[in-house]
Amino acid sequence: MPELKELEQITVEIKKDIKPEQCICEVRNKFNKEAYLYAVLEYGVALGKYKNELYIGLYDVGKQHSQKLPMEYVREFRVFDEEKELRFVRMKDNFIMRYCLDVDRFSNRKKEIIYYFDEKQKIFGSVKNELALIKHDKEKWSILESKRGSKIVVPFQLKREEELGLMIRYYVQFPDATDEVGLVNVVDERLLKICDWEENVNE
Numbered sequence: 001m002p003e004l005k006e007l008e009q010i011t012v013e014i015k016k017d018i019k020p021e022q023c024i025c026e027v028r029n030k031f032n033k034e035a036y037l038y039a040v041l042e043y044g045v046a047l048g049k050y051k052n053e054l055y056i057g058l059y060d061v062g063k064q065h066s067q068k069l070p071m072e073y074v075r076e077f078r079v080f081d082e083e084k085e086l087r088f089v090r091m092k093d094n095f096i097m098r099y100c101l102d103v104d105r106f107s108n109r110k111k112e113i114i115y116y117f118d119e120k121q122k123i124f125g126s127v128k129n130e131l132a133l134i135k136h137d138k139e140k141w142s143i144l145e146s147k148r149g150s151k152i153v154v155p156f157q158l159k160r161e162e163e164l165g166l167m168i169r170y171y172v173q174f175p176d177a178t179d180e181v182g183l184v185n186v187v188d189e190r191l192l193k194i195c196d197w198e199e200n201v202n203e
Contacts, residue, residue: 057153066136163197
């Protein structure tokens with residue numbers, strides 16, 4: 001089991017019946033700087049960035065580009081950085097929103113201590129052609145390609161054979177000794193960042 005650390009976790013807000021066009025306003029209210037974007041669409045998974053708007057990179061045969069997040073095809077998306085995550089899940093025509101914020105244990109607010117550990121999950125694929133880039137604003141985004149040929153655009157310019165991962169934070173609790181459950185319960189999780197696959201989890 002990875003090393004457990006301590007902090008306070010606060011679920012600040014849960015909202016229902018958010019219309020697709022209202023999502024970007026909720027994101028702007030919670031994020032005042034750039035953040036990462038993870039989106040599950042009807043036709044695949046995409047990564048991107050929030051920079052006053054929600055942008056993803058897309059790869060189709062013979063065509064790759066960045067574009068605003070197409071809300072009509074979104075099943076779920078998350079905007080996140082190392083402090084917080086804003087998650088939207090589609091429910092029929094609208095979305096349910098959940099905002100999760102980490103608060104340091106040494107803050108002035110008296111809260112119950114939550115234990116957590118961070119873990120990397122591989123984004124399958126690596127850069128096969130470092131010259132194949134997606135132009136986004138003033139940035140250039142790379143394409144990761146797996147051995148099976150699937151491709152995903154990532155919001156970084158990488159070198160050949162570089163690999164990435166998603167850093168995930170898991171929150172755990174220790175159940176009462178009388179409960180017939182495991183020694184540790186994972187009670188929640190959120191995305192932290194897109195990181196170099198070789199990066200140390202504790203960095």
